Amino acid sequence: MPVAQRTLAELESAVRDIGDMSDVENRRATVAVTPAMAAGILPAVLTSIANAYPHIEIHMKEADSSQIIALIDSGEVDLGVDAVVKSSPGITREVVGTFDMVYVCRDEFREVRFGGTAFSAEMDWADIPAAPLIGMSAGNPMQQIIDQRLMDLGRAIVQREAFSHLLTIVALVEAGHGAAILPAFVLPMCARFSVQATHLRRPSDSIDVYVARKSGRTNSEICTIFTEAVTLKLRSLVNAAAPG
Template sequence: MNISLRQLRVFVAVAEVLSFTRAGEALGLPQSSVSTQLRELEEVLGLRLFDRHTRMLRLTEAGAEILPLARKTLADLDAVVGSSAELKTLGRGRVSIAASSVQAALVLPRVMRDFAQRHPGIRVELFDVSQDEVLSMVHSGAVDFGLGTAFGSGHQELGMRPLWHESFFAVLPEGHPLGARRDVTWRELLGEPLIGPRQGNPVRNVLDFALAAEGLVLNLRHEVSLPLTIAGMVEGGLGIGILTSSMRQLAHAFQLKLLPIHRPSIQREVVLVLHTGRSLSPAAKQFSDALIASARTEAKANGRPARR
């Protein structure tokens, strides 16, 4: 059965005014086209929809039963078209993001606030998870994209869009002997009780790879999953924490001192994590563009080269 939308619109228009001429005027169609469309619809359905008399047009019983169904079909289609137009023009929509706890707490809120002011009809849903979960959530399609640490080529169907680099710092409790220093080397730190990310974590992988190239091995006294836990354990006197520069605000809140670590100077790259097999919705694309623009503005303000 092949029924066209034009046939349904003609049928509803004629049923509402009971006149081929006035229905044609409302639709911008000649009377002959209205008659043809209606006749073809009746042939497809195998039903007579109107009783035709010399000066009168009346719905048949079958036509009266089909009319509300035709109206609903057209209304549903108009709703779909209207919704797609709103999605395209960012009048409404949804964006879902998975981000490591640091980025979720210290980077994304400002971007979300500015985005909400420009696009109040779009809902942004943020999942603050571990680095590993960022990759798995993007891969499974649970979120539109992720924000996390650069990873190797072993993750099929995942791609990266570089955003910025972050340096590593030693985080010291109040009164620590190293607190008088301006910086510290990795070799000097390796003899201290250290607190940092667990093995297998993307941030830990960056550290292990860079230190191994210098013949150094990172042995941590305490391995944890979340940067907040590292800061809390340092504040509690359990050792020296290893955190990135994005944690500066949190470390200051705990009244901890940050020392740059050199020899070697190690950086981790923060990236957008994307699924290569799926395109972003207009709303998600707009938010990712806003995040990229924010990263460039932040890099320029801090004298860092913008990532492309």
Template sequence: MNLTMRQLRAFVTLSECGNFTLAAKHMHVTQAGLSAMIRELESQLDSQLFLRTTRKVEITTAGNAFLPYAAEALQRLNDGIQRVTSEKGRQCLCIGLTPLVAATILPAISDRFKQACPNVELDVIDADREQLQRMVESEQLDVAYGLFFEQKSVLTQALVFSAGLILIAPASCVQLNSSAEASYERNRNLACQLPLLTLRRGSHFERFVQAFLQEIDYPKVVRHDFQHLATLISMVDAGRGWALIPSFAQLACKRYKNVRIMSVGKTSPRLDFFCITRRGTSIPAALHSLSEIVANECTTVR
């Protein structure tokens, strides 16, 4: 018997996806190539692992019995590869960040991570949430950080930290109290005479903000939609409106002279910031250090 790592990977991926088209896409092979690997594996095991129909693929009793052993074998092989690579010298951790997070904290986390893990290099991709999730699924990234990732069987999500909402407005709309902090209750009516600036309608964050405004019975106001949080902040700086943004994004606001930050108080809903990895892949030890650094940078108010 001569089982290969690719055969085991094909079997585990197909069992997770339940679909040849999707499994082949994840493995970057053709459906015919994937089918051939499954047939070869079934032939060597002398057992049918999947029931195939025109609409779906179902794992058999024999397949279910074999699955945990195949997944464990892949994990051990990945761990072994990681160990050999680490002993040879420097490792590389491929991570994904959304553009605002990357622009805000990347220099700081790079420096801190280099001190904590000097033998591991960071290879960073900045892209939108959907693209980052696809890249983790296809194993182009080891990990991605962000909000509102979809729940998928091929992915594992881990909470990095929890944030809230803050209100940002042009300086001309904000009166500061003696402690130089903006009072949400005192200034929101001034700020909200301007248009509300939000992300595109239907986006996860836009729906989150709208649910919050409805919950506090906030009146409907004129609004303008944009694609990125960084655009919202720059438009507030230009005096074009006000916005509700994640509290960790206040770090990006520090770059703008005309942006003022206000707390929304105890009514702020919770925003969970996650890291995602592909299920069944080896998780580098350095990832835990990186997540701690990301959490510290995003939750530290300067």
């Protein structure tokens, strides 16, 4: 069985074992996700849940990272998925995946395939080429980690283009506008573009992905199923992207 089909089957098998969904009130949930999560992770998760439980509904609401906490707090959504979910009063966060950083570019490296993306095993942060970097917005916690690491290595943070959406950044890398340092959960998205990615090691930095919900709210079966399905999907990405 092809890898993609096997992973989907594993997701479906996992979610079937979590709950019987007998509570009518727990058959619908809305999840806020960023464009990167919507493009690279959530489609397979939603498909697996729909196949295992065709009588439940999970609706996806696309939102910027800065909006997710407010959407959860207001009750407009039940859950949020993102790597930039800050600790906030009244919000419970659960880590569902941890990812290294990758250097994404058009240059030639020793290649390992990840879907359609050329994926080099690894490189040190100190060996990042002195090429223009396309960044995330300065207020993005992931970009702040990247900038701090570059500063620790004595690399000047030069003026660069900055964008909110990771999909835009990868597209600009493919078009030759520069390189980017991004969390490895972008690899499924990168597979749609003619780019190459390399694990950044020594020193190692990682980004956590969270599922967040309102504290004190009963965690319904559907929310449990969704969280477990996301965890399994992200674990499969970590294993697929591991160098070596």
